[in-house]
Amino acid sequence: MMFIMGKVPQYPGDRERQEADSEGEVLLQNMLLRSLLKVSTKYTSLNLATTFPLSFLDPLMRMSLAPDPEIRLIVQQILHTLIDRRGNLAKLDKPRLDVTQLDLQLHKCSRQDVMFIKRNGPEMLLCLLESLELANNGLENLEAVYRTLALLWLEVNGPDFLPDVLRLTLDMQEIALNSEMSQTLRINLHILAITFANFVSCHSNVPGLFQYVKQVVSARQLASSHLLPDLKSHYDPHLGREPPAAPLLLDQARLTEVLTTHGLDASRLQTPFSNMMPSSASVWQKRQSILQNSDRDLNNITVEVDSMSSSIGLFKHHPKPPPESVSFEAMRRLVRAPPEERRAEQEEERQKLTEACRTLSLHALSQQSGAGADTLREKLDEIFARLSDAPDGEAAGALSDDPGQPPVYRAPTLQEMHFPELFVY
Known part of the structure; x- marks a missing residue:
């Protein structure tokens, strides 16, 4: 899967939502992602950290913001296959309120998954939130993002993750109220916000949250039933002209009160995701640049070591030569020398070598490098002269x-x- 993901032409992922460079690139992305989806169906996920290493998660989430809606849909399907470990995907066909009848499998979250969601959960939620804002989303795209969120909550249903998903529902609602978008998308975002809040409340150990969400749902059933499932591709033009009344919306103060009453941290409800961190695209790009820079630094270190070890003369790091008197006692003292002393001597030689490379000119370095060869030549001449006189x-x-x-x-x-x-x- 990582091999295929590495071949997918990456969407740049900036906030301006630039169009793809060419139709050929979109076609290649489509083919490779479909291949990745096919391979992912054969993969058995043990924990989220091993399933989504950073080098795989980052490009996958960037592609979830691609301009082409079909590409985004395939990415969500890949996430469905890899996140679902309990066979819940087939039961989540579309957003609905009567989720208690679905017989979904819910298990205690492992420690590895808790650590993974602490590191990557906010960025993933922000990326999914931004994908919901795109104007060319169809019903399939919205339903696919809802399934991803529902599966993620079923797999990581801990109290530490609850404030983040509730903050996500508030951000969906805020976008639907204040963003410039079509009437259809605005109403569908309101529906997704209350539907996902209802899903979370039904699968959490917070009775106060369940009661409050049920209260909002009942108010909508009486006053604005079009703000409840199912999602539609077209609504009556007269609907949605005025923003919903306060009782029909999720209230941040009430959610904070509910979490605080049950002893949960509600501080993250106070700040929207968009203010909590930069755009998800810039987050992924920053993390990718950190990985690339670290790889480049390691390569530079390797080159420096290799170049030093392959040089001649002064640049070669020789061990300290033995003393002048070559005897048994001298060799025994050399072998029995403490390792700390030998390391200190080697470190001193390395520092001298580094200082010489920094301070001496190229001419001086070349002379020192050739000094050993000149001495050897002189000794050979002397030996040949003695042999000729014998x-x-x-x-x-x-x-x-x-x-x-x-x-x-x-x-x-x-x-x-x-x-x-x-x-x-």
Whole structure:
């Protein structure tokens, strides 16, 4: 799945909702995401953290804001398949109020899922909220986002996640009241807000929340039944001209009171997602740039180490040479030296090398790098000079004594060679 996701041309994800570069790119996105959806059906999710690593979650959520509604629908279907671990997806066909009759499977959230939702939950909810604002959403897109939210709550139904999902319903309602959008989308957002709040209240251990949401639903049934499911693609033009009255809307103060009464943290209800963090697209881009920068830094470190280890002369990091007196006692002292002392000596050599690279000129560095080679050349010249001055028959070899034959050089044997004292093997 990560391999396929890495091949999907990424939607830039800025707030201006720029159109796709070409039809070919949209077609390629469609094909690859459908392949990803097919593969995801064979995947068994154990916990959300392993199912959605950051390198996979970020591009997937960015694609949920793509300009093409079909692309967004496929992304939501991928999320459905990967989030659902209890077989609840087939029961969530559309938004409805009578969810208690669906026999949904609800289990206690694991610690790994709690940690995952603390790190990534707000960004995911903000991304889903922004996808609901897009003007070219069809009913399938709205219903798909609702199923994603419902599945996410069924899998992570902890008290720490409850304020976030309730804040999401308030933000849906706020967008429907204050944003410039079509009448159909505005009414559908009001329906989604109350339907999802009802779904959460029915699957939480907060009786006060269930009673309050039921009260709002009853008020809508009496005064504005068009603000209750089902979603529609067209409404009477006379509906929705005036904003709903206060009793028909979810009230932030009442939700805060309910959470506080049940001992839950209600502070996150005070700040909308849009004020709590930047747009979801910029969040994903920032996190992706952090990953790319860290990878680039690691590559730079590798290059520096490799280049230093492959240089010659001064740039090569040699261990400290043994003392001048090569004896058994000297070698034993070297082997038995404390590791801390050896590390300190190596660190001192490394610092000297770094300081030389920073301060000396290129000419000086080249001279120091070639110093070892010059010394070796001088020693070889000295050795050859000594060998040339040696008597015949010794280190220089011997000539044949037969006067009838031409002189033939005979190489000295190992026993006849005299090695200079400078050579140590």
